[in-house]
Amino acid sequence: MHLGNARTALFSALFGDRFLLRIEDTDSERSRSEFVDELIADLRWMGLNWDEGPENAEPDERYFQSCRGAIYQRYYEELEQQGRAYFCFCSPRELEISRKIQLSSGQPPRYTGKCSHLTADEVSRKLDEGLRPTLRFRVPKNETVEFEDLVRGPQKFATDDIGDFIIRRADGSAAFFFCNAIDDALMGVTHVLRGEDHLANTPRQMLVLAALGLPIPQYAHISLIMGDDGAPLSKRNGSRSLKQLREEGYFPCALLNMLARLGHHYDCDDLMDFRTLKANFDLSRLGKSPARFDVAHLDHWQQLVVRSADDETLGGWLRKETAAIVPEEHLAAFIEIVRSNCVFPDQADRWARILFTDELQLDPDAAEAAAQAGESYFLSAIDAANAAQADFDMFLRELKTRTGAKGKALFMPLRAGLTGRLDGPELGAIYRLLDPHRLHRRLAEFTYESE
Structure with a gap:
């Protein structure tokens, strides 16, 4: 996990009465069991305990989308029977050429509907030729999709600007916004908190759910995180994975306090535990402007956690090689030095070597x-x-x-x-x-x- 999806998970856990973990692994090329293990380890390290979801990477049809193909197929068939879905045989190259033509003409890129009027015989002939189609949702014409975003306020989308979209890939796997919408409805999800880059997916999901008569959750699209240079957060401008932060010695409480304030305002600037962060979390305090990540902000909370930690916590935080250097009779005094002067374990290790070994480098x-x-x-x-x-x-x-x-x-x-x-x-x-x-x-x- 990286800071962006970690913050989204945190906001969901802070807001909801019940927090759901679902493994969205329909893309087989990008989904492996070790990734699931790392995801679960990251969430547990943060202290985000889910009320529903898997406990490990063992596939579970209740929470792994890769195991729910039969469920999605049932709804595909229902949409086909309604005439709300159809086979599309357009190649990626054809679609790219069409997209470029539309953009050069100043039009929003959307599917032209080329395959939407194929007859049953034409479809059968193409299938007999071995072509593997995608399945597209037929978007109604001249309509408007409206909803109240819990962060961004009233939203309105013209269906004519959306275009028919793919709900099943050519390899038979479910497209992201189709299976997510279906699972939200079937799992009783009432609120979806996610990045504003998903805002354009929301009218598509609402159209699918409405066509199937399924309940539609409320949506809250949160601002994206930028680096300290104003560009989207990346490795280049300071982003690190949670695994990296953990290995560097950051405390989860420091990360929670920093992330909870990225785009969200608290009246209190004190260090808070998860329970207190949750009690004071309010969607109305989420800003619309991009949130800016600054590692100095994270280090501020890290310092507060170190200063307030007890001896046992700090002792367990030290590297094993550091603890081995410090004589037992001096451990309590050394930990007090760590508490007052260190922010990371490597700094504590440096002081242990200065104080208890003959290693000394003169600045x-x-x-x-x-x-x-x-x-x-x-x-x-x-x-x-x-x-x-x-x-x-x-x-x-x-x-x-x-x-x-x-x-x-x-x-x-x-x-x-x-x-x-x-x-x-x-x-x-x-x-x-x-x-x-x-x-x-x-x-x-x-x-x-x-x-």
Whole structure:
């Protein structure tokens, strides 16, 4: 799943009384069991628990469209008997040429109806020739399809602008908007929330359902998500799959809080759990303008989740190799450093290696700060550490007295020498967590630069 369909799933779960998961897998080339497994894993990771739907990738005729062909066939036959559907033998090339001619003439591209008047004998002859037809729905002429979109307001479509459309492909599989409409009716779906790119499908589905005497749900077409550059969201401008986000260490609660506010307004800017997000979700607060994704927005919520997480949660969030580095007796203190200074597991791993291993890389700015302080500063720091031992407050007083430094001149060289960086956790926490021998070695590294 990517951010767009994840948000659609979230909005459906936040709005509905019952949340349905249906596997729309009529396109065999794009549908594999491993994709279903990943989809289910993504939804469960987000905490979106469906009231109806499959539990795994095992085909189930109740929720897998690939298993419901006999159901769709029954409705195809009903439409054929009504004269509302007919075989179309036009090739893809013919349709493309017709489309280009219409566009060049300034007309909306739609099917010309070439096969709509074939006689039974003509159809039989083409079938005998081995041609494999699609099945088209016969759209009534000179009518208007109207409905109230729950986000976009009143909608009106002229049937003459729609054209007869395919409801069954040449390979016998059901077209998207046909099987979806049938399943919505049969599964008791009352509301459909989906992207506005599906808006043009809605009058088609309504025409099919009306022809079959099936109930029509209410529709809400939500705005699309754009990248921070204003272009449709893609890998190029920041989109990632949920699997990627999970592997990077994002918490699902951070993703939920970000997605719930993409095109939807909450009065409260606090971090909310799913129950609270649902209680305050309102379709009337969905905007019509495109929603813009900014990774900084997601990282803001991630930071809030990390800051509010308990020790057990953060401990489980750490990478296994990170947890293996941290001595058990220092785990609680290290997790407090993580909570205050890290947003992702790789940052926690970096601090674990700084504090509990001999791996230390000096950033250029840190190297400059250490060099400006000079050898005498670090000799004084070693003497202060010997005098103070584990008492950081005493160490700092000693260092200040011996060097006469204060402010940044006091703290920055020390931070550079102990961590190789000029930012990070409070210096007292670093001092107390560093092994005394490692602390002395790091300070001593800056006392022999003249040699």
